[in-house]
Amino acid sequence: INHFVHNGGLYKRPFNEAFEETPMLVAVLTYVGYGVLTLFGYLRDFMRQWKIEKCQNATEREEQKDFVPLYQDFENFYNRNLYMRIRDSWNRPICSVPGAKVDMMERVSHDYNWTFTYTGRVIKDIINMGSYNYLGFAQKSGPCQEAAAKVLSQYGAGVCSTRQEMGNLDKHEELEKLVARFLGVESAMAYGMGFATNSMNIPALVGKGCLILSDELNHASLVLGARLSGATIRIFKHNNMPSLEKLLKDAIVHGQPRTRRPWKKILILVEGIYSMEGSIVRLPEVIALKKKYKSYLYLDEAHSIGALGPSGRGVVEYFGLSPEDVDVMMGTFTKSFGAAGGYIGGKKELIDYLRTYSHSAAYATSMSPPVVEQIITSIKCIMGEDGTTVGEARVQQLAENTRYFRRRLKEMGFIIYGNEDSPVVPLMLYMPAKIGAFGREMLKRNIGVVVVGFPATPIIESRARFCLSAAHTKEMLDTALKEINEVGDLLQLKYSRRRLVPLLDRPFDETTYEETED
Amino acid sequence: MNVGVAHSEVNPNTRVMNSRGMWLTYALGVGMLHIVLLSIPFFSVPVAWTLTNVIHNLGMYVFLHAVKGTPFETPDQGKARLLTHWEQLDYGVQFTSSRKFFTISPIILYFLTSFYTKYDPTHFVLNTASLLTVLIPKLPQLHGVRIFGINKY
Numbered sequence: 001i002n003h004f005v006h007n008g009g010l011y012k013r014p015f016n017e018a019f020e021e022t023p024m025l026v027a028v029l030t031y032v033g034y035g036v037l038t039l040f041g042y043l044r045d046f047m048r049q050w051k052i053e054k055c056q057n058a059t060e061r062e063e064q065k066d067f068v069p070l071y072q073d074f075e076n077f078y079n080r081n082l083y084m085r086i087r088d089s090w091n092r093p094i095c096s097v098p099g100a101k102v103d104m105m106e107r108v109s110h111d112y113n114w115t116f117t118y119t120g121r122v123i124k125d126i127i128n129m130g131s132y133n134y135l136g137f138a139q140k141s142g143p144c145q146e147a148a149a150k151v152l153s154q155y156g157a158g159v160c161s162t163r164q165e166m167g168n169l170d171k172h173e174e175l176e177k178l179v180a181r182f183l184g185v186e187s188a189m190a191y192g193m194g195f196a197t198n199s200m201n202i203p204a205l206v207g208k209g210c211l212i213l214s215d216e217l218n219h220a221s222l223v224l225g226a227r228l229s230g231a232t233i234r235i236f237k238h239n240n241m242p243s244l245e246k247l248l249k250d251a252i253v254h255g256q257p258r259t260r261r262p263w264k265k266i267l268i269l270v271e272g273i274y275s276m277e278g279s280i281v282r283l284p285e286v287i288a289l290k291k292k293y294k295s296y297l298y299l300d301e302a303h304s305i306g307a308l309g310p311s312g313r314g315v316v317e318y319f320g321l322s323p324e325d326v327d328v329m330m331g332t333f334t335k336s337f338g339a340a341g342g343y344i345g346g347k348k349e350l351i352d353y354l355r356t357y358s359h360s361a362a363y364a365t366s367m368s369p370p371v372v373e374q375i376i377t378s379i380k381c382i383m384g385e386d387g388t389t390v391g392e393a394r395v396q397q398l399a400e401n402t403r404y405f406r407r408r409l410k411e412m413g414f415i416i417y418g419n420e421d422s423p424v425v426p427l428m429l430y431m432p433a434k435i436g437a438f439g440r441e442m443l444k445r446n447i448g449v450v451v452v453g454f455p456a457t458p459i460i461e462s463r464a465r466f467c468l469s470a471a472h473t474k475e476m477l478d479t480a481l482k483e484i485n486e487v488g489d490l491l492q493l494k495y496s497r498r499r500l501v502p503l504l505d506r507p508f509d510e511t512t513y514e515e516t517e518d
Numbered sequence: 519m520n521v522g523v524a525h526s527e528v529n530p531n532t533r534v535m536n537s538r539g540m541w542l543t544y545a546l547g548v549g550m551l552h553i554v555l556l557s558i559p560f561f562s563v564p565v566a567w568t569l570t571n572v573i574h575n576l577g578m579y580v581f582l583h584a585v586k587g588t589p590f591e592t593p594d595q596g597k598a599r600l601l602t603h604w605e606q607l608d609y610g611v612q613f614t615s616s617r618k619f620f621t622i623s624p625i626i627l628y629f630l631t632s633f634y635t636k637y638d639p640t641h642f643v644l645n646t647a648s649l650l651t652v653l654i655p656k657l658p659q660l661h662g663v664r665i666f667g668i669n670k671y
Contacts, residue, residue, distance in 0.1 A: 021538070022538055022539070024538070024539050024542065027537070027538050027539030027540075027542075027543070028539050028542060028543045028546065030539075031539065031540060031543040032543065035543075035547075038589075072587060072599060074585070074586070074587050074588075074589060075587060075588065075589070075590065075591050075599075076591075077589035077590075078589040078590040079590070214526070216525060216526065217525055217526065218526055220526075223526045235526070454530070455530045455590045457525070458525060458527075458530070458533070458537065459530065459534055459537055460537055460538060460539065
């Protein structure tokens with residue numbers, strides 16, 4: 001679906017995004033599956049209560065039977081009866097660096113996943129399709145690792161202090177100047193934890209009397225930051241510009257709820273790539289709306305920095321826009337740079353304000369020097385300043401891998417969500433039993449994948465999520481695709497009816513209700 | 519805190535009944551129950567219909583109006599722990615399409631049952647009593663009401 005000339009030429013390249021609708025038969029069978037699991041869950045709970053079956057879950061001690069219970073056992077129903085059955089697809093212990101290939105400790109369970117025992121064998125060279133290793137910097141040898149080791153012996157492992165007290169090293173200043181140069185903004189600030197960057201800085205930017213317009217599928221860190229700030233939160237439909245425009249118009253016309261005063265600030269929270277859907281934000285339209293209605297934009301590029309754009313500068317470069325249009329550019333170093341932490345970039349006054357008032361700056365420990373060096377080396381590599389073209393090659397390899405992988409999966413007939421250029425590929429599984437089956441079958445064939453189900457996703461949209469990497473060679477991708485094809489035939493996952501539904505698939509006027517705090 | 523979650527929905531239970539295909543699955547489920555009851559040779563047609571009605575209303579009462587809370591942990595700090603699923607639907611907003619559908623479907627089943635039992639008095643009493651147990655908790659005036667403290671905690 002080509003929206004090339006749509007929207008008045010705001011897009012300089014085709015924007016192909018698709019979310020194929022669930023086939024009705026599959027939806028019905030999914031509900032039947034959950035229904036059967038619920039009935040069996042009630043049966044097993046009954047048997048456990050009447051001591052016909054041994055209860056393996058934690059129970060209260062005999063002495064505390066008459067006390068008010070600490071936990072409600074119905075809240076644990078899903079955990080006991082559904083999650084425990086397929087628990088071996090998560091929390092798998094790995095024992096090597098999670099690059100393109102990873103080693104895993106083999107574990108078996110003799111009592112249906114209540115306890116695990118290690119057989120002692122190490123499964124070697126599993127193709128890793130689950131790490132957010134977009135540019136392949138998760139390595140244990142190479143220039144980044146050597147530089148980080150040198151800095152470790154020079155500066156030590158940690159600073160044990162906050163940025164405002166004693167923890168501001170010259171390495172941090174170097175990193176922040178480099179990040180600002182990389183992004184094309186005036187100034188930047190780096191924090192030790194990506195989640196904390198969002199949750200501690202949004203309260204510093206907005207407060208009571210401000211309005212936050214946040215996307216439906218925003219990450220938990222953005223949601224937490226928005227809730228902590230005390231501002232009013234309104235949610236617009238995922239990537240849906242008419243919905244956002246309607247909310248903006250209503251906000252400006254009606255003002256604050258009871259007093260009708262104008263809002264102090266309106267902040268739009270979006271992400272560059274949404275990691276569970278694989279969709280890319282419609283940044284040209286968001287910026288056009290932001291300018292028209294004079295609000296501010298907070299862009300969380302956790303997954304898109306380094307992964308999109310011809311030179312890896314993120315979603316702003318991907319669309320060919322200017323970084324000055326985005327007021328707050330936030331990102332993390334965890335995904336493409338192989339390190340840990342987050343950054344916020346923007347105008348100098350904004351970053352100076354954050355240096356004083358941000359919670360992370362005042363209370364959180366500053367970043368550890370070897371990690372900072374890893375980021376500095378990897379950014380220099382991507383920009384090409386270390387004298388090689390390795391960075392550019394990696395960015396191009398990632399783009400090629402993305403296009404190739406998505407095209408092949410679509411040809412095979414799977415339902416894939418998201419934009420054609422996003423390195424996050426969700427493959428729809430739908431039924432609860434197939435979640436466990438897919439994870440296990442792929443492990444048998446030496447491929448490690450991440451599967452997600454209800455309640456983390458909507459009830460009929462369980463999926464397996466592949467994260468492509470520049471470190472994946474074409475042979476690895478071909479092997480993975482061959483195995484996915486086999487498993488797809490075995491589990492009958494090829495649901496696609498080749499009818500690409502238009503982009504505004506989730507209908508705009510379907511009303512959903514939110515929790516109101518009135 | 520729901521890390522790795524695909525939506526910022528606080529309580530997924532509120533939207534389950536609005537999902538694609540849920541109403542169809544429910545109708546097919548009732549149909550399947552009725553066919554199973556009709557296939558048992560000991561039940562005549564009126565008995566099978568009354569049994570369908572009664573079992574359907576019993577199931578609806580248990581799952582929508584008796585069981586409280588959510589089968590998974592939610593980040594809403596326990597606001598929904600004392601609410602039945604019916605009260606949780608759409609965060610308590612009344613007269614939404616799901617609520618209307620699940621109010622009308624027992625009534626339609628009641629009409630069909632009354633017809634097929636030829637308005638026999640015993641069947642009538644049973645069916646009406648069973649319909650009332652499932653219609654009264656759905657009234658908006660009874661949102662959050664626990665009569666005589668039954669099922670309060």
